[in-house]
Amino acid sequence: MGYGAIVIGVSSGGLNALMKILPSLPENYPIPIVIVQHVSPRSDGYWIESMNRTCRLNVKEADEKEKIERGNIYMASANYHLLVEKDKTFSLSTEAKVNFARPSIDVLFESAAEAYGEELIGLILTGSNSDGALGLRKIKEEGGLTIVQDPETAESPSMPAYAISTTSVDHIFSLEEIANFLQTLGEGN
Amino acid sequence: MAARDSTEIEIDLLLEAIYQKYGYDFRQYSDAHIKRRIMNRMVLSGYNTVSEMQFQLLHNKSFANDLLHDLSITVTEMFRDPGFYRSIREKIIPILKTYPFIKIWHAGCSTGEEAYSMAILLTEEGLMERTTIYATDFNQRALDDAKQGIFSNTLIKEYTTNYQAAGGRSAFSDYYIADDNMAIMNQNLKKNIVWANHNLVTDSVFAEVHMILCRNVLIYFKRELQNKVHKMFYESLINGGVLCLGSKEGMYFSELKDAYQDLDPRQKIFKKKY
Numbered sequence: 001m002g003y004g005a006i007v008i009g010v011s012s013g014g015l016n017a018l019m020k021i022l023p024s025l026p027e028n029y030p031i032p033i034v035i036v037q038h039v040s041p042r043s044d045g046y047w048i049e050s051m052n053r054t055c056r057l058n059v060k061e062a063d064e065k066e067k068i069e070r071g072n073i074y075m076a077s078a079n080y081h082l083l084v085e086k087d088k089t090f091s092l093s094t095e096a097k098v099n100f101a102r103p104s105i106d107v108l109f110e111s112a113a114e115a116y117g118e119e120l121i122g123l124i125l126t127g128s129n130s131d132g133a134l135g136l137r138k139i140k141e142e143g144g145l146t147i148v149q150d151p152e153t154a155e156s157p158s159m160p161a162y163a164i165s166t167t168s169v170d171h172i173f174s175l176e177e178i179a180n181f182l183q184t185l186g187e188g189n
Numbered sequence: 190m191a192a193r194d195s196t197e198i199e200i201d202l203l204l205e206a207i208y209q210k211y212g213y214d215f216r217q218y219s220d221a222h223i224k225r226r227i228m229n230r231m232v233l234s235g236y237n238t239v240s241e242m243q244f245q246l247l248h249n250k251s252f253a254n255d256l257l258h259d260l261s262i263t264v265t266e267m268f269r270d271p272g273f274y275r276s277i278r279e280k281i282i283p284i285l286k287t288y289p290f291i292k293i294w295h296a297g298c299s300t301g302e303e304a305y306s307m308a309i310l311l312t313e314e315g316l317m318e319r320t321t322i323y324a325t326d327f328n329q330r331a332l333d334d335a336k337q338g339i340f341s342n343t344l345i346k347e348y349t350t351n352y353q354a355a356g357g358r359s360a361f362s363d364y365y366i367a368d369d370n371m372a373i374m375n376q377n378l379k380k381n382i383v384w385a386n387h388n389l390v391t392d393s394v395f396a397e398v399h400m401i402l403c404r405n406v407l408i409y410f411k412r413e414l415q416n417k418v419h420k421m422f423y424e425s426l427i428n429g430g431v432l433c434l435g436s437k438e439g440m441y442f443s444e445l446k447d448a449y450q451d452l453d454p455r456q457k458i459f460k461k462k463y
């Protein structure tokens with residue numbers, strides 16, 4: 001089955017976790033990746049540039065109205081919610097924090113689930129809150145594939161644990177298994 | 190034609206009813222955003238379908254008001270994006286200083302924080318006396334709050350940090366008086382601010398101005414509507430005038446992007462070419 005997009009939600013411990021997954025993906029990876037990483041509202045996005053230097057895929061901030069295309073890893077901007085439109089473009093919003101977070105994982109996941117339906121993969125990684133659980137459930141409801149980092153292996157287990165308790169997820173993986181799984185998807189596509 | 194999702198049909202009909210009955214046109218706002226706001230109100234009010242809200246919208250004035258308020262996101266801050274205000278000080282103030290009088294339009298000013306921030310900055314740069322700030326929004330509740338100039342004291346700490354990071358020349362506390370709950374902005378900051386109800390979608394060109402700030406408003410509009418509003422801004426600006434968008438908003442898809450020159454690409458400040 002062809003997947004249209006992968007959405008990833010990650011909070012505390014996130015940079016480490018992402019660094020174990022993203023650099024291993026090849027330059028011609030066929031599925032676009034969209035990430036909400038909780039960061040301080042004042043973050044200047046420098047970390048995105050440094051991720052870009054370590055990854056073979058192009059890592060960039062998601063611009064409003066930008067078309068979602070393969071070859072890219074899109075990061076939500078600090079202090080803005082990121083939504084996916086049905087025409088596979090991004091919208092940004094400054095509406096109030098959701099789950100104490102802006103960007104919120106739920107906001108990205110719920111909108112992406114509507115846009116991509118069963119062609120979406122949702123992935124929840126380490127984090128010490130509950131953001132993303134409802135969004136992941138929505139992805140499952142729409143027929144998408146749901147993966148959560150094994151809480152036992154997460155730097156902060158509560159976000160994965162919360163997601164698992166809310167949805168009967170398809171896979172519970174370590175970071176290494178997640179990296180392998182995503183690589184395999186690339187080969188099959 | 191494939192059958193459309195019922196909720197989407199219901200949302201279209203709801204937006205149509207809002208337009209026909211109340212004159213607010215949300216039909217070209219971004220779908221994902223509108224859907225989020227409507228579903229949010231549906232859950233809050235305990236309805237199961239958008240169609241049930243249609244009835245309320247048409248027959249229950251207070252429900253209609255709440256829904257209209259929900260559809261306009263009013264979240265704002267004093268000196269939001271401090272780097273933006275530093276850039277204004279360094280790059281725009283020297284331009285504004287060359288004019289004998291200055292008109293600034295804050296489009297989508299929400300509850301006024303941005304206009305007060307600008308009034309403070311202009312005061313410090315010695316320009317407030319010869320400036321008129323037109324602060325407009327289509328949300329009357331927000332405008333009424335803006336006119337009051339009263340803010341919750343819990344926010345003052347954050348605003349003070351923003352003000353300092355924005356290159357403030359004085360102490361932020363010089364600009365308000367506060368008690369345990371409230372901070373009231375100094376009256377003289379409002380002297381040259383004109384608050385007015387203006388709808389960017391349905392109203393026409395506003396005034397001839399030297400500078401337009403429209404930050405975090407166009408992000409809610411679809412491309413075509415953004416283009417329409419950009420045309421209005423272009424017509425309102427004098428030649429050499431300055432257009433400021435939010436830090437995450439580009440002119441990427443504007444048909445007019447070549448009519449402007451980048452003054453600060455990072456802060457999304459553009460100058461209308463002569």
Ligand SMILES: C[S@@+](CC[C@H](N)C(=O)[O-])C[C@H]1O[C@@H](n2cnc3c(N)ncnc32)[C@H](O)[C@@H]1O
Pocket residue numbers: 094261262263264265266269296297298299300303325326327328331387388389390391403404405406435
């Ligand atoms: C998120 S606030 C931005 C406030 C401020 N400019 C800032 O950046 O902090 C967006 C504002 O745009 C206003 N707005 C939305 N659509 C509008 C329209 N069609 N005409 C006028 N104002 C509009 C909303 O009422 C709201 O107050």
